[in-house]
Amino acid sequence: MQGAPSRSTYGPYFGWLSAAFKTYPDTEELKAKVHLRDNGLRPYIELEPTDHPLALEQRTGISVERVAELYAAYMH
Numbered sequence: 001m002q003g004a005p006s007r008s009t010y011g012p013y014f015g016w017l018s019a020a021f022k023t024y025p026d027t028e029e030l031k032a033k034v035h036l037r038d039n040g041l042r043p044y045i046e047l048e049p050t051d052h053p054l055a056l057e058q059r060t061g062i063s064v065e066r067v068a069e070l071y072a073a074y075m076h
Contacts, residue, residue, distance in 0.1 A: 007036040
């Protein structure tokens with residue numbers, strides 16, 4: 001019996017980010033690609049390369065100082 005192909009062989013699929021984050025301006029309805037992954041891992045969401053701060057940080061990374069800002073916004 002042949003096994004089913006792994007999920008990661010499908011896609012990526014177009015999607016919309018449907019979430020609001022208090023540390024970023026208007027994040028709802030950002031265009032995204034959804035990449036399925038194997039072994040029970042959650043899909044990887046790749047935002048469209050725009051100048052939106054969340055998309056920029058996803059592409060270029062964030063500093064330790066930015067991590068501290070995000071932590072402070074959500075944990076305090």
